[in-house]
Amino acid sequence: MDPLTISLVRSSFKSIGAIPEGEEKFARSFYAILFATHPETRQHFPAAMDTQRDRLMRAIRYVIDQLETPESVLPLLAQLGRDHRKYGVTEEHYIAVGEAFAAALADLAGPELWTDETDHAWRLTIALIASIMTEAANSDEGPPTRVGTVIEHRRVLGDLAIVRLELDHTMSYEPGQYVSVQVPNRPRMWRYLSLATPPTPDRIVEFHVRRVSGGWVSPAIVGESQIGDTWLIGSPLGSLGVWREPRRSRHMIGEGTGIAPLRAQLIETAQRGDNPRTHLFVGGTYPCDLYDLDMLWALTRTNPRLTVITVTEYSDNPWWVSRTVSPAMSMGPS
Ligand SMILES: Cc1cc2nc3c(=O)[nH]c(=O)nc-3n(C[C@H](O)[C@H](O)[C@H](O)COP(=O)(O)OP(=O)(O)OC[C@H]3O[C@@H](n4cnc5c(N)ncnc54)[C@H](O)[C@@H]3O)c2cc1C
Incomplete structure (x- = not known):
């Protein structure tokens, strides 16, 4: 111009x-x-x-x-x-x-x-x-939106759910990208969510959603999603991308559901077998906020070049959750 x-x-x-x-x-x-x-x-x-x-x-x-x-x-x-x-x-x-x-x-x-x-x-x-x-x-390739059917809805914390959906069409995306979603009980309210897994041949996608107090859509996803619900899912967006230089090291920092795009990348690079040296810092207020540690520890077992470091503001869980925290969540290094 x-x-x-x-x-x-x-x-x-x-x-x-x-x-x-x-x-x-x-x-x-x-x-x-x-x-x-x-x-x-x-x-x-x-x-x-x-x-x-x-x-x-x-x-x-x-x-x-x-x-x-x-x-x-x-x-x-x-x-x-x-x-x-x-x-x-x-x-x-x-x-x-x-x-x-x-x-x-x-x-x-x-x-x-x-x-x-x-x-x-x-x-x-x-x-x-x-x-x-x-x-x-x-x-852009493929249909403008895909229909995803909820096949699993797990409430892993009081305010956080992991939702898995099966898509009607394949979707090629780079791990680290996010998509726009519209859920049935909140029509026309599109929200972005990060894909928490790399693409799978059987068209399964996973999202980690935290309920935002006073929000329109996230409380509906966390509290009301049902198996069989159909979501509309837009084109993959964003350029976080996959690390393609195996000889260099990388540091990743994620808190809450912010680990979703990072874990998608970690799973993908583990599948490719050319992992760069990686330090993943996973943060939360309490140890019980680190809801995905089982999966992250599992990744460290198959990938010796990955180190997961947990960072929490408090070393103990608050009294109101201490009885419900799974042992795996409270055992990791902190
Ligand atoms: C690129 C991208 C990727 C994202 N990935 C994820 C994801 O994987 N998982 C996930 O749970 N969310 C993710 N989000 C956030 C998500 O898109 C929504 O913004 C969030 O779920 C709140 O939507 P809502 O409709 O409940 O709240 P809204 O109705 O949109 O907002 C209600 C009020 O809450 C405030 N608010 C909105 N979000 C937050 C927040 N995070 N913290 C504090 N206050 C807030 C708003 O400013 C507003 O005042 C992502 C956002 C972006 C931009």
Whole structure:
């Protein structure tokens, strides 16, 4: 993009930020115009739009900040394009979004600020973003969403469940990646979850989910998921990737369900048999929070180059769980 276009986009966006609650007003106006002109798009969004508006503004700010170095923003836009496949987004929707975007900006900026040049600069930028997203979406393989049937739901802690699902189609992903999921009792509320195992030939995936107090989706997954439930699962995302240099050492640090993508990588490298020297630090508040230690100890037995180090804030479990902690969880090094 040329410097003049970047400067026009940036300065007009900055002016909107300078209006009291300008960004909030813009986001509200953008969605209002989009839903009024293309009512069919409303079904893809949750009833409460606050989080959605925040996400939109964060993404716009990031993209605008990076316009001089498109290479740093390309992966994000490509990923957004692939992620949006789950909504069934078409080229027509991109055009509708672009129109609503420009209309909301023009409305808020007013005729003095919203000159023909500014309008042109924004339309160029929006078209460029849309083309990157569409291209990435079109080059993605497989169906936009897979259906996963819950085959196991284990409550390993009061607030944490391990859920295994069988997918209807194979999904190729790099261990360390995450996916967007939608569960049946929380329609239109997509949430990201990390895949806790590498891909298996029988299309089984595993997620570790912690209940967030006051959250919409995680309490439903932890507390209400049933065998036989069907989830929608979007394309694999993220670039944590697998370590491909066996001669170098690596340190991994994970807390709570944050170990999910790390364990997927550890299982995968163990299967490949070219493990780099690895120190995995697993953290929690109490020893009983280290819910997956059995599996991690098992990995250290087959992989002598893996060391698991447990790190807990307290050395003993609190009194209310001490009687229910399994022996394997309380025996590891700390
Ligand atoms: C790349 C990625 C991978 C993820 N992988 C996993 C995973 O493997 N397992 C897993 O359990 N979760 C994972 N998450 C988090 C998950 O996507 C949800 O954000 C989380 O489950 C909360 O969703 P909710 O609907 O219950 O809460 P929401 O309804 O979205 O949020 C309710 C309130 O809780 C706050 N909140 C949201 N998340 C947290 C949090 N973690 N801690 C404290 N407050 C929070 C929100 O700000 C909001 O105020 C991942 C997130 C990302 C971005």
